[in-house]
Amino acid sequence: MTEPLEPVPHAVALPAGFRAGAVACGLKKQGALDLGLLLADQPVAAAAVFTRNRLVGAHIEVCRDHLARSNGLVRAVLVNARNANCATGRQGVDDARRCCRELASRLRCPPEQVLMASTGPIGAPLPTDRIVGHLDALLDAVAPDGGMAFARAIMTTDTHPKVASTRTEHGLATGFAKGAGMVHPDMATMLGFLLTDLGLTTGTMASMLQRVAARTFHRVTVDGDTSPNDTLMVLGSSRTPADTAAVEAALTEVGTKLARQIAADGEGATRLVTVQVRGARSEAEATDVGRTIATSPLVKTAVAGRDPNWGRILSAAGRAGIEFTAERARVWVGSAEVFADGKPWPDREAVAHRHLCDEREVVLGVDLGLGTAAADVWSCDLTADYVRINADYRS
């Protein structure tokens, strides 16, 4: 989208115990920030979820190993853009390990307390010397107000940095993300980092992150293509026990904001699409139906054409593998129920059409008439610009 959903903030507060920063080490052109760092004053509890793609970036192998060996304690997360360090074989893993080791030696911490994430074109060797050569400058750059610099450094085809924050009476949760959609000249990556000073323990945070991811980042689709480098991490600086439900709610809120920003910034997109599935037997089934609708090229091109095409929505729902009866289903576009009582209501389509024309955030809904479970999934429209961006020959 040409403009972000909300104005990009000038600054974002970091939870207690965290600093952030970025430098330009020459991976991006024209001196843009491309190497970011999240730094905890002390080792903090961390957890991560990674891509389900069978092809995985080198950083994922290293992160999994480091989290296991450090018992989930992390001092720093190093992130580079413009190089995915993926399909780079054994050398790629060695390169990622060397970056972590070099940073750890400067922090005087064990190497396994440093994580790394890479995003950008796949197949090229990581310019490790260049990254290592800028670690000292990066450590000089980190500061409590360095969040926006970090958010900018991890951008690829993102049109703006993606940050979100929520404050509760007990503390702060702040998140950063980049993606999704695909980077010229190769696939992009969805990276997400959640920081909080709300009380979290290593025992609970891994399962909590799974639940948060399931309701936020795993409900975004731009084009159905996953990246080998997709990574979501949470780092918690407080070990004071806290109300788990409140922490999870805060992280889910931040994750939701970031997920919506990612969908809205999908390549070539002009609309953020929220797919509302209602009346399902379970949240998992509702999510499956929502994802199928949100991924359908027909539904996405209909939104691009401002066409309240209930037939495409209902048909996409029909191939999600969930048994339901069309006669008992309802379909709405914005506030207009365009299919209900077993038949279309063509006279309501004008209202639906105006919703698609006038609103930047549009709603497509379906009630399956099976139960009471619900889920929202976020996507964007599919425009000729998406094709143009991704059809460009690598150059």
Next chain:
Amino acid sequence: MTEPLEPVPHAVALPAGFRAGAVACGLKKQGALDLGLLLADQPVAAAAVFTRNRLVGAHIEVCRDHLARSNGLVRAVLVNARNANCATGRQGVDDARRCCRELASRLRCPPEQVLMASTGPIGAPLPTDRIVGHLDALLDAVAPDGGMAFARAIMTTDTHPKVASTRTEHGLATGFAKGAGMVHPDMATMLGFLLTDLGLTTGTMASMLQRVAARTFHRVTVDGDTSPNDTLMVLGSSRTPADTAAVEAALTEVGTKLARQIAADGEGATRLVTVQVRGARSEAEATDVGRTIATSPLVKTAVAGRDPNWGRILSAAGRAGIEFTAERARVWVGSAEVFADGKPWPDREAVAHRHLCDEREVVLGVDLGLGTAAADVWSCDLTADYVRINADYRS
């Protein structure tokens, strides 16, 4: 594509015992053929496979019922374009039954020996009176040389009629298809009809059709969206026992030709893409990987951009749910192995790029390095024209 893969024939031979024909009954504009009929001289053995979509067109409910009640014996198949008779509730099923009944009374056969298939926009009532009013003219029109008229009548956004035929020493197999891709203003349907005078019995043909479909029509993807009306039928006019393997090979050959024509005629397509998967543990796994690559918007836009983007191919394979090691995989575009021995070969990309530029039928291949099973899947490139065609507001 602007031109068919092969020149459209002026005539297509029908197997012994079959006639075909079409009339214009006013469903399409400007007097184009829109109501087709396949007629067997005697009741013949038939089988069908239908969409896996949970939303199904009315004709599918009627066909299932008729095939069950007739023990798989069929005299006629009536096909209309420009109306899917889908999401039309009980009335839609009654309308389809009435069409079959009216045709059966003219043929003096039981209603259950007549099948029907509909394709076009969904949600509108079937203009049954109009169809029934043209049945006498349709019966006058059927002839042994009426195959091309039938093929034209079932077209929707197809740019040309799709027919294929293969002759063995024992007889003939001829097929007709329409689709895929999506019809303005709503989703299209893939319809396929296979006729043969090679020996087939009701006992074996249903399972044979499943196998034929799995290797032909189920290996085509234009955009991953299935239609509620997808239907494939086979009708066999000979009950003389024949070499089952030879019959299956003939039907598979006809189905393959039709599947390739459908992929090549995908909306907005400029290239027929054959995805070759090799080195899989099973044909089912190879097909899954092939379908995932063939459906990937990133892979399809790369072909539109003539970009031999091995990273997108490998990454799409990676999300098919099959465990494999990138280091042991190979990726080729045309004759150029652009990823092999665990690394990219950038100097081979010029040859691959020329293949994508110069050939109308392009090959993308991946060897998973797991076993010896293989599968081909057919698709097309994803162009800005696809978006334009499907984003047009219904009017």
